[in-house]
Amino acid sequence: MIKTFALFPLLALFMSTAQGAQSGHSILLSAKTQTATEPLTTEKVWDLDPLELNPHRQNWLLNRDVRAEGLKADYRQGHYGVILAQVVSLTRVYTRAPGPWYQEISTFSCQREPNAWFSTAEGTQIAGEAAAKHWDELLSDKLQKLTLQLNRVNESKEEKALMEGRRLFAEWLDGLEVEWQAEGKHQARLAEWKSYRTTCLSGKPVTAVKKIQPAQSLALRGQEIFDPVPPTGSEQIFARLPARRWNGLYTIRLSMDVGGKRLNGQFLLDSGSLHSLISPDFLAGQGIPPEALVLKGLHAQKVKWAEGSAVARAIGGYTLSLGNQEIPFKDLLMTETELFIPPQFVSTCCDGVLGIDFLRQYAVEFRAGPPVEIILWPRAGFHHEAARPWTEVSTTSTGDLISAACIADTGSLASKAAPPVVGARWDTGSEYALEVHATQFEKARKTPWTLTCGSQKIATRIDASPQDKNGLRFSHGKIANVGMPILGRGDTTLDLSHGRIWFTEKTLQTRIYRNESGLGVRFKYESDQGDRILQVVSIAPKSSAALFAKQTGIKVGTRLTQVDSKPIEELDLWNINQRLAGAFGTAVKLEWDVGTRHTTKLGKVVKNPILKNGVLSLAAGNVGELK
Known part of the structure; x- marks a missing residue:
């Protein structure tokens, strides 16, 4: 199907433009739509539409190719304008092959508002055709805007005029893409849903239909609506990264190159943040003026991350890398990202945040260890073995x-x-x-x-x-x-x-580890020297810690020096509580100072534990003393 449109400019308006304005020129639009013979797959969606947030749910897709043909300079009265002969659009409609992702129209609930899971093969075809029609209409409606913009080109040199014409065309296409992403898919879904409603209502009244909730529908259909998972998992790894945990959250070290200077920082992996962020204090501390990286002409935007809401600005002039591998990712926003500070933590974190915009580029595996790691797998074709839940x-x-x-x-x-x-x-x-x-x-x-x-x-x-x-x-x-x-x-x-x-x-x-030993500890700064110390702040009655305290003399205010033979200078509070919860084994060794001589005692909080109502309790006779 080929459609050709001619759009004639408003001559009265053009008379008021700068020298070089075109007079009476029209831009032709040639729009052709084809049905692709190759079936759509999740991988194909990523290749053709990287902006699609949920490729696995997309049953149709438009591959849109738009070109400017016949762009040439037009010399008039000592200046150059441009003339564009036509805009050529080729749209291919892709749909998934028959499979379990489609349902029968007989199961449709007749509900008025579209949901995210119901689709038939016939309805998908209707959606694709409606989307193609909407795209053609969008091109036609916005062609006048392109004409007006090109008519204003007025340069002293031919090449400059052509460069400006190409820039305006690219900018025009970008604007169309924004509108398409905002409305095109939605309008196609409405057309698809209308076809379902028409068929459904012709067969039975809507009042007789039982409403199905999203969770019920997805649970009933199970995992069959997805592309099948091969029996063996992916083998190729993009990067294996040592990680650190802060209150259970993960950070990795990332390198940033700014003007030939290499910076290394701790970045928090935060799926609750849409954007990746970097701290201005981190940049300033490395000798990089933060304001020098701010991209001019862009508005600040509100972002949300682990700490809450903030206002951030886009920056440029840098590259990011993991080890020796550069990351093709340049969308950092700048705002303060400090989240964890001493004394409850050994040091301060974080220098930046890696949000959804980063996490979507890979399959990201969080490994609790030991050792604690982040594995980045190439996104394309990734899957674990089929048996994995x-x-x-x-x-x-x-x-x-x-x-x-x-x-x-x-x-x-x-x-x-x-x-x-x-x-x-x-x-x-x-x-x-x-x-x-x-x-x-x-x-x-x-x-x-x-x-x-x-x-x-x-x-x-x-x-x-x-x-x-x-x-x-x-x-x-x-x-x-x-x-x-x-x-x-x-x-x-x-x-x-x-x-x-x-x-x-x-x-x-694996159970969720909670410190149920009854021993509460907290870091603080010693007032006279400013040293970071760990103290017992509570001992719960009738707990393992209470029995332990009775046998060893440990009490509220006792200063602990080591946990599991690790100096407290190397530990965060979260790590200590995980040990007291049994995440690192059934025995926790504590060392502490007593009296002015700083005599050190050693006791095992848990050994051969008795499990009662899911709570670890202390077995008798498991206390030792070391002087």
Whole structure:
């Protein structure tokens, strides 16, 4: 199908333009649409439309090729303008081959508003054709704007006029792309949905249809709606990176080259941030004036990350690399990113944040270790072995990672006043296991929660936390926010390009570690010398720590010097609490000072533990003393 349009300029308006304005020239639009013979796949979506947030959910796609033909300089009265003969557009409509991702129209619920999961082969074809029509109409509607812009070209040299004409055409196309991404796909979905409604309503009244919730639909259909996973996993690794954990969150070291100067910093991996960020203090501390990197002419923008909201500005003039491998990524925004500071941490973090815009470029595996690592896998064709458990995840326009098929609930242990929370948001920048709406939290304050995605149980015995009353950094109301105490128990992989979060069986079977020993510790600065010290701040009655204290003499105010033979100078509070929770073994060795002689005592908090109601308790006779 070929369509040709002619658009004639408004002559009265052109008379008022600068010298070199065209008079009476028209730009032709030749638009052709073809149906591609090659079936659409998730990988194909990434290749043809890198801006598509959820390639695994896309059943149709337009490959749009638009060219300017016959652009030439036009000399008039000592100046050069430009003339463009025509704009040529070739659109190819791709659709997925028949498969389990399509449903039968007989199962359609007749609901008025489009959802994210229902699609038929026939409806997909309608959507693709509607999208192509919308694109042609957008080109036609905006052709006058291009004509006006080209008519204003007025240069002293021919080559300058041609360069300006090419720039204006590219800028015009960029503007069309923005409008297309905002409206084109939505309009196509509406046309597709209208066809479903028309067919459905012709057969039965809408009032007789049972409403199906997103979580129910995705859970019922299971994982069959995705491209099949090969039995063996990917082997090629892009980068294996030593990582560090701060309150359970992960950072990696990243190199930044600015004007030939190489900077190294700790960057937090934060799936709760749409944008990647860098701290101006980090740059200034390395001798780089932060203001010199700010891109001029761009407005500051509001961003959200692990610490909350901030205002950030885009920067340029740098390259990023991991080891010797340069990262093709240049979209950093600058704002303060300090999150962790002494004394509860050995040093300060972080110099920057790697958000969704970075995480989407790879399959990112978080390995709890030891050793603690981040594995970056090439995005194209990635998959773990088919036997490894996974759940579907989609990316919203605001960068939130959402799994609609997940449900957080309190089961039979809670009253009926606390209904299940449908939907989960995955957040590698959250230090809390599970955050639920304050109303839900109050109704089940002392009850453990369970997180289930489809038929897969992700975690049990979860202590929930209330969402900030002023709203957390995500905008999805009453869904649950899932943080690193759940995601970071073992090995977890964010495979956003294929819409999957991968786990291991061991990860899912690992409990969430909490310090239930009854021993509360805290870092502080010693007032006279300013040294960072670790003190006992609480001992819970009738706990393992209470028995331990009775046998060893340890008490509130005792200054600890080593934990598991590691000097406290090398440890953060989170690491110590993980050891007291049993994450590093069934025995925790403590050394502390007593009296003015600084005599050191050594005791084992847990050895051959007795498991009672899921809480580790101290067995008798496991205290030693070292002088």
